[in-house]
Each structure stands twice: as structure tokens, then as C-alpha cells.
Amino acid sequence: MNAIEITNLSKTYKGKKFSTVEALKNLNLTVGQGEIFGFLGPNGAGKSTTIKALVGLIAPTAGSATVMGVDISSHEARRHVGYLPENPAFYDYLTAEEYLAFVGKVFHLPESLLREQSERVLKLLELWEARKRPIRGYSKGMVQRVGLAQVLIHDPDVYILDEPMSGLDPVGRALVKDIMLELKARGKCVFFSTHITADVETVCDRVGIILKGELKSVEHVDKIMTEGVLGYNLRIRTRNQPELVERYVAKEDLEMVMQKLFTAGDEISLIEPSRKSLEDFFLDIVKGKIC
Numbered sequence: 001m002n003a004i005e006i007t008n009l010s011k012t013y014k015g016k017k018f019s020t021v022e023a024l025k026n027l028n029l030t031v032g033q034g035e036i037f038g039f040l041g042p043n044g045a046g047k048s049t050t051i052k053a054l055v056g057l058i059a060p061t062a063g064s065a066t067v068m069g070v071d072i073s074s075h076e077a078r079r080h081v082g083y084l085p086e087n088p089a090f091y092d093y094l095t096a097e098e099y100l101a102f103v104g105k106v107f108h109l110p111e112s113l114l115r116e117q118s119e120r121v122l123k124l125l126e127l128w129e130a131r132k133r134p135i136r137g138y139s140k141g142m143v144q145r146v147g148l149a150q151v152l153i154h155d156p157d158v159y160i161l162d163e164p165m166s167g168l169d170p171v172g173r174a175l176v177k178d179i180m181l182e183l184k185a186r187g188k189c190v191f192f193s194t195h196i197t198a199d200v201e202t203v204c205d206r207v208g209i210i211l212k213g214e215l216k217s218v219e220h221v222d223k224i225m226t227e228g229v230l231g232y233n234l235r236i237r238t239r240n241q242p243e244l245v246e247r248y249v250a251k252e253d254l255e256m257v258m259q260k261l262f263t264a265g266d267e268i269s270l271i272e273p274s275r276k277s278l279e280d281f282f283l284d285i286v287k288g289k290i291c
């Protein structure tokens with residue numbers, strides 16, 4: 001069973017004086033269990049609209065979707081989901097510990113499991129020291145961490161995260177990536193939105209690029225990275241020269257150049273791919289060079 005299945009999902013917002021915004025146009029997508037999927041797109045592309053529809057916060061204008069086989073129009077679908085909103089805001093007179101207890105109760109966690117889980121996620125997100133302080137006194141990054149903690153508390157199957165790295169320092173970003181990889185290792189599905197390509201490159205299995213409400217491309221990140229190799233930078237020590245020599249070789253010439261070097265008895269100390277990054281791939285789509 002796929003973790004997420006989206007079929008012909010569309011959303012048109014109605015504005016003032018009969019104006020409309022087609023925020024999402026006929027989106028089709030499936031995401032598997034044990035997969036980390038990056039939903040990449042510029043501002044206003046339709047990422048949050050998709051996510052809000054998946055978690056039942058807005059009703060799609062057309063189309064349907066399921067989470068762990070359950071239609072998103074059913075409350076039952078919510079049981080399977082941990083959702084991090086784009087700008088998380090909580091009852092800020094509560095402490096992080098109290099807020100997690102509230103979320104745990106909403107998901108009917110037994111008292112002992114709730115206590116155990118609460119301690120685990122507060123420590124994981126480095127909120128343990130601050131757990132008895134009201135959230136209103138937290139920094140921006142700490143509030144984001146509370147958002148991530150409440151996602152993890154009931155150990156759902158599917159994690160739908162709207163810009164999870166937003167507002168986090170480099171240590172926090174690395175922590176979120178580690179958490180995602182650990183979830184994947186346990187067979188969970190992570191679907192997250194971002195406009196930062198580096199975050200996708202390091203953790204995602206696949207990436208979907210959305211632009212003006214249309215899904216333009218869905219690709220395996222590995223494939224983009226391999227096909228993006230344009231050539232190689234070689235570092236060579238020749239038989240006659242003690243110093244290392246650097247040389248760029250085009251992708252199609254590598255085999256021939258290597259043969260020549262071996263025949264000549266030269267030593268290759270480094271082969272480094274020179275590649276088009278995911279950022280280049282993304283920008284090509286945004287600028288309309290691909291699709």
C-alpha cells in the first residue's frame with residue numbers, strides 16, 4: 001500500500017469580486033512507505049495548499065487523496081498523520097511538556113506511553129531543559145522544535161511537514177535530517193515541502209517540483225545527481241613529474257583518458273565528478289528550460 005496517493009487534486013481559492021486563484025491543478029502523485037519525498041517549489045507554488053488538503057484543513061475543489069489507504073475526507077486518515085504546519089503557533093501559555101501531553105491525549109496515548117514518548121522527543125529535540133517554561137518565552141527555532149516534537153509524539157506512519165527546516169540553525173537542520181532518516185529506516189513516510197534544494201539533495205529519495213500549481217517533474221534524486229554529471233576533475237601524478245597535475249575530463253572521454261593514463265603508468269590520486277546540482281535542475285524548470 002502506498003502511504004500517500006493523490007489523484008487529480010485541484011484547489012481554486014475564491015477571492016473578492018469573483019476573482020479566483022488556481023492554487024493547485026490536477027495533481028497526481030504517490031509516495032511510498034519508507035520513502036522521504038521532497039516537495040520543492042518557489043513561493044506561492046501550491047505546496048502548503050497541497051499539504052493542507054492532505055491533512056484535511058482545506059477541502060479540495062476536485063480530486064481525491066488517501067493516506068495509508070484512508071480517504072483524506074475521513075477523520076480516520078488523521079490518525080496516521082503527523083503534521084507540521086508552515087508557521088506553527090501553539091497555546092503559548094502552556095509549557096512544551098503540557099502541550100505534548102495535550103497532543104498525546106488527542107491521540108489517546110496511554111498515560112505511561114505518553115510520559116515515555118514525551119521524555120524521548122523532548123530530549124531528542126533538545127527541549128528537555130526548557131520543558132517547564134511556557135512556550136511564549138521560546139525562541140523561533142525552539143517553537144519550530146515544539147512543532148516537530150508534537151509530530152513525533154504519537155509515532156504515526158506518515159509525516160507531512162510544511163518547511164520543517166524553517167527557522168532552524170545548522171545544528172537543528174542536521175538534527176531534522178537525522179530524524180527523517182531514522183523514520184525512513186523504520187518504514188515511515190516523510191513528505192515535506194521546502195524551497196531549499198540542499199535539504200532535498202541530502203535526504204530525499206525523490207523530489208517533486210511544483211510550479212504555479214502544476215507538478216512539473218517527479219524524479220529520483222540519485223538519478224538527477226548521476227545524470228547531472230558533466231565531467232570529472234582528475235588529479236594525476238605522472239611518471240616523469242613528482243607534482244600533482246589537475247585535469248578536467250568531459251564525461252564521455254573519461255574511459256579513454258583513463259586507459260591512456262594506465263598505459264603510460266601514471267597514477268590517479270583523485271576523480272571528482274563535476275555535476276549540475278539539484279539547484280541547477282530546479283532553476284532550469286523554474287525558468288522553463290525543462291518541460
Ligand SMILES: Nc1ncnc2c1ncn2[C@@H]1O[C@H](COP(=O)(O)OP(=O)(O)OP(=O)(O)O)[C@@H](O)[C@H]1O
Nearest residue numbers: 013014021023041042043044045046047048049050
Ligand atoms: N486562503 C487563501 N485564499 C486565497 N488564495 C490563497 C489562499 N491560500 C493560498 N492562496 C494562494 O494560492 C497560491 C499557492 O499558495 P501556497 O500557500 O500553497 O504556496 P506555497 O507553495 O506554500 O508558497 P510558500 O513557499 O510561500 O509557502 C498562492 O497564489 C496563494 O496566494
Ligand SMILES: [Mg+2]
Nearest residue numbers: 047048049086
Ligand atoms: Mg507554503
